[in-house]
Amino acid sequence: MNMPRKNLWILLCLTLLLPVACDDASSKNNGNNANNVNNTSNTNNIVNPQLVRIDVSPSTATLNPGDTVQLAATGTWDDDSTREVTGEVTWTTDATAIATVDASGLVTAVAVGGSTVTAAMGDVTGQATITVEPVLADVAHEREFRAAWVATVWGINFPSSTSSMTAQQAELVDILDALAAHGFNAVVFQVRPEGDALYASTLEPWSRFLTGTMGQDPGYDPLDFLITEAHARNIEVHAWLNPYRALVSRTTTTAAGHVSRRFPEYAYPWGDSLLWMDPGAVVVRDHIISVVMDIVDRYDVDGIHFDDYFYPWPATGYTFPDAPLYQAYTAGGGSMSLADWRRNNVDEMIRIIGEDIAAVKPHVRFGIGPFGIWKAGEPAGVTGTSQYDVLYSDPKKWIQEGYVDYIAPQLYWPTTSSGQPYEPLLTWWAGLSSERYIFAGNALYQLGSSGSWTVDEFRQEVQIGRDLRASGSMGNIFYHVDNILTDKSGVASMLSDEFYHTAALTPPVVAARDEVPAWPQVTVVGTTVTLAHLEPAAVRAWVVYADVGGVWVLDRIVPAAETELTLAAGTWAVSAASLGNVESRGVVVTIE
Template sequence: MLRIWLVSLIVQTRSCFAADFPWPAAEFRGVWVATVSNIDWPSSSHLSTHQQKLELGAIVDKFKSLNFNAIVFQVRTSGDALYNSSLEPWSTFLTGTQGHAPSPFYDPLEYLIGKAHAAGLEVHAWFNPYRARAGSTSRSGLAPNHMANRFPSHAHAYGTNLWMDPGSSEVQDHIVNVYIDVAKRYDVDGLHMDDYFYPYPVSGQDFPDTSTYHVYQNSGGKLAKADWRRSNVDTMINRLNREIHAVKPYLKFGISPFGIWKPGHPSGINGLSAYDSLYADAKLWMDRQWLDYIAPQLYWRIDPPAQSYPALLDWWCQQSTHGRHVYTGNAASNAVTKPDWSVQELLNQIQISRNKRNELSLGNIQYSAKYFMHNDKGISTNILSLYKSPVMTPPMPWLNVPVPDMPQVTGTGSSLSWAGDSTGHTYRVVVYRLYADIWEITSFLDAHTTSTTLAEGEYAVKAVNRAGMESNATIVHIKNGAFNIIG
């Protein structure tokens, strides 16, 4: 009897302090799924609807199994749409002909959101803003409602691509409308912009925006051309931030700029200047709090001093003076395809990012999905050594979304249930299990799910809002068919 009493006392004492055991550190574990040129999905523009769905489902299943928690899905490669849009034509990368809808009809973005959310993964819709056509400077073959045909005087051949003029107010308005349309109609978790602002420079060519600049000057504008170009991009970023959050305050707005703001920042860094060549002043955007996260593309190795991964990451973290998150963009592609790289290099980079958690380095986004789908050079197998169990994406308290109430759990034996949240503040319910004095996530449940069945053990049930803010936990102990709430 004494032994039984002591065991019971130990369990009760442990349970009293269960909520004090460490919770898993939140970390953004994202992957870019590129659709331009069929890089990641669909594998061909001639697949059937059924085949496309199978491939999307396989992507979700793979990254859930690797304990990722976010898919950054390219929905607009070059004035096109991989979703059902009244503003822009269906992408040629989806159906082989721009403007042709999938047949039988389905909406890839809607389909992905359903699959990913059921698996506990966020979906961030990724847009390329100004590129009008990749690999061709011609408007021939573009659908009538393509932006290059709607605004032909602002569509310019530059290098091997067709590009829209960021200085055109018509182009700016159209791009903002495209973003807001997706924000309104789709249950995405975030909206994402990549590194293409003004195009990467082509030797011997200046971007042909002289006429737009003259219009600006004739209206009384005094900025030098380079400053005017930066101002055009700044205006776009500021508008997107304000208008996206006006539609849905919880939406996460992120940008993945080129990894070097300016050479010499930090000291010793050389390379292309995003500030001077792409007219992208990401430092200003962070200073003004015009984004929720930044994902600088640090596609260099750790050691070379001219583009040092840790030195650049330090610099980007130092720019986050208002608490905005830094999710490093990593080149998984380099780890697989470049002889002077290795998968271990990538793992080391992720660990370096983790070591700077106190400096708001809170995750990574991998480019791109196909290398993990194929497990090239064992990259998927190896990343599980770091991504050992699921975690939440980092919370964003500044989004000012109400924190949900703690779930009021009841149960019989191993079956738990709780009331649905009538306030609408709950996005999902997360169930943790206590393993060796550490909590680990066992399941993500959507807000409509109000019950679950669990094996014996000690569990915590929390409600989470769209900004990643968690409620207090209800602690539950299940043993020998008995159910007890202990905290």
């Protein structure tokens, strides 16, 4: 059949256009619209980015109560785009008692503590850590070691009798009360006068000076009693031991376990009455170290102290019988001279004890009170016995090598002495080390014995030491306590009125001075201040300062066991002092 040319043309056009139109209609009717943001199957589709992270800035902040900090929130999407969303997020805090936050992200510190602030948008969150600290101040005061020796050998200072435990305890309290009343902050108490113990020991017998019989239990522990009573008065207790003296009288009946019975081959008669242990015997040295560390481990002592007895002072007709030990040393290849070997024996004992104490309880101070002259001619013009050559004692080495925290040279000569001049000697000792301390030993027992030994003499001696503070002269130890107890000639009153009227901590223990404690937790209700600490067992005392015209002035030192005190109206700062006498920063409080 013949179709007109016009109709053929229309049919051709329809044939060509119909697929396109159908495809277009199909596309328009398809549910997968190209404008759908959730479509991920078509590479031509557009996808809405998803929020994946919120960052809060600053992420940490430390504030004082009442302070504020503005937080900002920044959102990050999965296409790596970012924008600020501070006003769009929901702000919350997990501890409104510590810090609050408003809808704009403004944080207000309320009380000391920690809080986490959260910014949330849907399921996505970000955090900032807020730490609220008290207002803190840098506080400090001049430190000083103010001590007295309490000798128990022969009952020189204690006990006056062996009859009553109650009476002995009362004597100890009297000693401490006298020291506290006159501004002292330490007692050096003799616990081992002759290889014995004024404390409960499994290594050595009870001292006969307590009961009259070596080895007899006095019914109480003097050292433990003393520590408890002293610490309640802010007084440190330093346990004083004589390392090598075994007996002051060879007629004494020794008890089982006495060092002379443990090592009889190294116990030598010396002079008219003494019995002396050989410093060259390793077993003797090890025993002394064990005795010291037993005290350090079991008692809350603040220090270990030796005096001037190492190799014994010369005795007419006696030669120290250590030739067999020295010969054994040289036979084994040793090359030191006899004198150097003897000094090394003592050096090793001192070094090991110092290291062991620092390793176990670095806050325990270890020091020695040697004879006041190291060598004749040191410094120039000094005459007298050279302990270096006679006692084989080398305290210059001990302090310069850091074996000890301090040296307390027994400067038992007046300032008027020509051969043993007090000031040049103390100046020489103080110049030995810039890292350690010198506490001068003073002969208070000499008061009134001659025209040289007056109250003014001791006034001068203390002042000379204070004038040398910059060189490391940081206090005094008086031998002995009796003239403090009786205030003979007003000497104790002079010390308290002119030098010790303001309280002081002793200097920081060298081995512990980098261990700065946390500041105390302070709560104020009216005029009552309550104190606590994160590590209460590590705190010796609270130190209270008053703001006087913008200067922090020491007001008082309170034993750590006292956790509540009353303050008058004003601004105060309270620090925590560690067992090693390192102070924290002070927490500032205002009493209305």
